[in-house]
Amino acid sequence: MKAKDALGQTGEELAARYLTTAGYHVLERNWRCRQGEIDLVARDGSTLVIAEVKTRSSLDYGHPFEAVSAAKLSRLYLLAAAWTREHAEGHVSWRVDAVSVLLPGGDRPPVIEHLKGIG
Template identity: 45%
Template sequence: MAAKDELGRAGENRAVAYLTARGFDVVDRNWRAPDGEVDVVACAAGDLVFVEVKTRRTDLFGDPLEAVDARKRARIWRLAHAWSSAHPDLAQGRRWRLDVIGITGGDPACGRLEHVEDVPWA
């Protein structure tokens, strides 16, 4: 596995541990569709939460949260629809929400974690 992939996987593992500790029920990870991948899908307080996780070793090239621009959010919206169509029993009757988790540090297990809830889709 490439170093970049390992970093991303470690960041996602940290994000899932963080979400679980805060009462989120993680229902899916790394769900793939032709248009891309949803990092984490969770349920929290009745909401269906699509979580994008961005991990960086440093902020030299910008904060990881800045990488989730309008184009990326629009793609996640399309993926959320695809995921919901594939899992209607979990999606029905829930409000959808986009959260973004950014992790910065050489070791994602102890790097700085920022969680932004309910990011606008567009």
């Protein structure tokens, strides 16, 4: 496995734990369809949450949230609609969130940040 892939998987695992601790119920990880992939699908109360997870080992190339471009955000909205059509019955309230995971290494703990309702 490539180091980048391992970093991403670790970040997604930490993000899922973070959301669970915050009271979310994680429904699915790495859901795929022909339009792309959703990192995490969760419920926050009655709201469906489509979460994009961005993981970095440093800030050398910018903050992880900076990697959520307008094009990526548009794709996430399309993916949210696709997931909802496939899994939800009736009207579903949903939003797109972003979770940033910074893994500095050594003895330093991960830094996790969560933005709700991006876009």
